[in-house]
Amino acid sequence: SQTIHQWPATLVQPVGSPLSLECTVEGTSNPNLYWYRQAAGRGLQLLFYSIGIGQISSEVPQNLSASRPQDRQFILSSKKLLLSDSGFYLCAWSVDSSFYGYTFGSGTRLTVV
Amino acid sequence: DQQVKQNSPSLSVQEGRISILNCDYTNSMFDYFLWYKKYPAEGPTFLISISSIKDKNEDGRFTVFLNKSAKHLSLHIVPSQPGDSAVYFCAAAGEGKLVFGAGTILRVKS
Numbered sequence: 001s002q003t004i005h006q007w008p009a010t011l012v013q014p015v016g017s018p019l020s021l022e023c024t025v026e027g028t029s030n031p032n033l034y035w036y037r038q039a040a041g042r043g044l045q046l047l048f049y050s051i052g053i054g055q056i057s058s059e060v061p062q063n064l065s066a067s068r069p070q071d072r073q074f075i076l077s078s079k080k081l082l083l084s085d086s087g088f089y090l091c092a093w094s095v096d097s098s099f100y101g102y103t104f105g106s107g108t109r110l111t112v113v
Numbered sequence: 114d115q116q117v118k119q120n121s122p123s124l125s126v127q128e129g130r131i132s133i134l135n136c137d138y139t140n141s142m143f144d145y146f147l148w149y150k151k152y153p154a155e156g157p158t159f160l161i162s163i164s165s166i167k168d169k170n171e172d173g174r175f176t177v178f179l180n181k182s183a184k185h186l187s188l189h190i191v192p193s194q195p196g197d198s199a200v201y202f203c204a205a206a207g208e209g210k211l212v213f214g215a216g217t218i219l220r221v222k223s
Binding site: 006009036042043044045046090092102103104105106107109 | 115117119147149154155156157158159202204210211212213214215216
C-alpha cells in the first residue's frame, strides 16, 4: 500500500533562519507531488507541484523553493524565513494528473518567531 | 482571487440532525469536485467527490449535490455525529489544478 511521510511534525524557527521540510512517498512510482500551505484562517494554498524528478512548478511567488532530487522525495526549502511563512505545510501525492483522492501527509506546523 | 469559496467559517449542529456545508466556485472549467475532512494537526483525508456530469453522489451518511448552473455544491451529513466534528474543505479540479476553499469548521454537539 502507498504511504506518505512528512517531517518534522512541528518546527519553531527564528526569522532569517533556513528551512528544510521533507516528504517521501512509498509504494508507488512517478507520483505527482504537491506542497500546500494552510495559513491561519485561510484555505489550502498550492505552493509547488512536481510531475517528475527535477520538474518543479511554482504557483505562488515567495521566498520558498522546492526540489525533487528523487522520484518519491519532495523537499520544501527556504534560505531565510519570514514571519509570514508561519503556517501548516502539507505534502500530497496523486497518481498522474488524477485529482481523485489526493493523499496528504500529516503536515508540519511551522512557527516563525 | 478566490475561485472556490466556503462562505461559512463555522457551523454548529446538534447530534442526529442534518449538517449542510456549502461551497461556491467561479471557474466554469472545473469539472470535478471533492470534499476533504481534516482533524487538527493532521492532513486532510478524502471524503466524497462528484463529477460535473452528475448532480448527486451519495456515500452512506454523506451526500454531495452539484448545481452547475449556480456553480454551487453542498455536502449533506445525515445524521450528524460528534465524530464528524472537523474542518471540511471543498475542492475543485480542472485545468490541471486542484483548488481548495478556506474550509468550514463543523461542530456536532451531543
